[in-house]
Amino acid sequence: MGSNQSKAAGNRRPAKRSAFWQRGTWVLVWVVAMGLGFAAGQHIQLGQAAKQYANLQTDFDVTVAQLRYDISKLAAEKEALQSRLSVEQSTRRSLEESIQRAQGDLAKANERLAFYDQLLPPGPSGSVSIRALSIQPNGAFLAYRVLLTRNAQPGSEFNGHVEFVANGEKNGESVKITLNPATGQAGEASVAASTAQPLPVSFDQFQRLEGLLSMPDGLSLTSVTLNIIEEGAVRVSRSVNFPGPDASTETDETS
Numbered sequence: 692m693g694s695n696q697s698k699a700a701g702n703r704r705p706a707k708r709s710a711f712w713q714r715g716t717w718v719l720v721w722v723v724a725m726g727l728g729f730a731a732g733q734h735i736q737l738g739q740a741a742k743q744y745a746n747l748q749t750d751f752d753v754t755v756a757q758l759r760y761d762i763s764k765l766a767a768e769k770e771a772l773q774s775r776l777s778v779e780q781s782t783r784r785s786l787e788e789s790i791q792r793a794q795g796d797l798a799k800a801n802e803r804l805a806f807y808d809q810l811l812p813p814g815p816s817g818s819v820s821i822r823a824l825s826i827q828p829n830g831a832f833l834a835y836r837v838l839l840t841r842n843a844q845p846g847s848e849f850n851g852h853v854e855f856v857a858n859g860e861k862n863g864e865s866v867k868i869t870l871n872p873a874t875g876q877a878g879e880a881s882v883a884a885s886t887a888q889p890l891p892v893s894f895d896q897f898q899r900l901e902g903l904l905s906m907p908d909g910l911s912l913t914s915v916t917l918n919i920i921e922e923g924a925v926r927v928s929r930s931v932n933f934p935g936p937d938a939s940t941e942t943d944e945t946s
Contacts, residue, residue: 833855851922916928
């Protein structure tokens with residue numbers, strides 16, 4: 692009986708060892724599986740993290756490139772605005788200088804106007820005066836210079852013509868001849884047609900006339916009278932006496 696119990700006890704010990712090793716093996720397998728699962732999870736997480744990093748890096752590179760483009764565009768716009776500002780400043784300075792010159796010209800014009808206002812004849816409105824008259828021999832011609840003024844507001848014109856009448860002697864007789872304007876310049880002038888040619892004149896306040904008159908052959912001048920004619924009537928006249936370069940002038944004759 693005792694031997695049977697010993698055999699039963701001996702049989703129980705291997706069975707216990709086998710169960711222990713089976714449990715240990717399962718634990719080891721479970722640990723290895725857990726390790727492999729953890730490693731696989733870590734690998735998956737690392738792959739996802741790497742992918743996210745790559746995406747973030749791409750987004751960062753795109754953002755940096757966009758910012759660089761925006762900065763370059765803003766720099767170009769700034770340069771364009773500075774160029775436009777320089778042009779506008781130059782234009783403004785040019786306009787200011789033009790305005791200053793115009794103001795200076797206007798001041799001078801006002802001074803001249805005030806001066807000429809003092810020269811206006813005190814006669815009735817619309818009356819014409821011969822302010823200056825010079826008639827000098829110039830070779831075979833007579834050179835004349837005339838300054839006419841009129842007591843009138845700007846915009847109201849005088850329309851008429853001027854007439855030069857020579858008084859003198861020809862062939863021993865006293866004659867009165869209307870002189871014709873000569874054509875061309877001094878030294879190149881030619882005698883105009885024999886028929887008297889009127890010299891039209893149209894102005895509001897001031898008129899300056901100058902030119903050459905043809906001289907009839909054989910005429911010995913004693914005087915030349917300038918007539919200002921409007922609508923067939925002589926409005927004012929003045930005479931220059933000859934001979935001699937220093938011709939005296941007579942008082943205006945106004946009608």
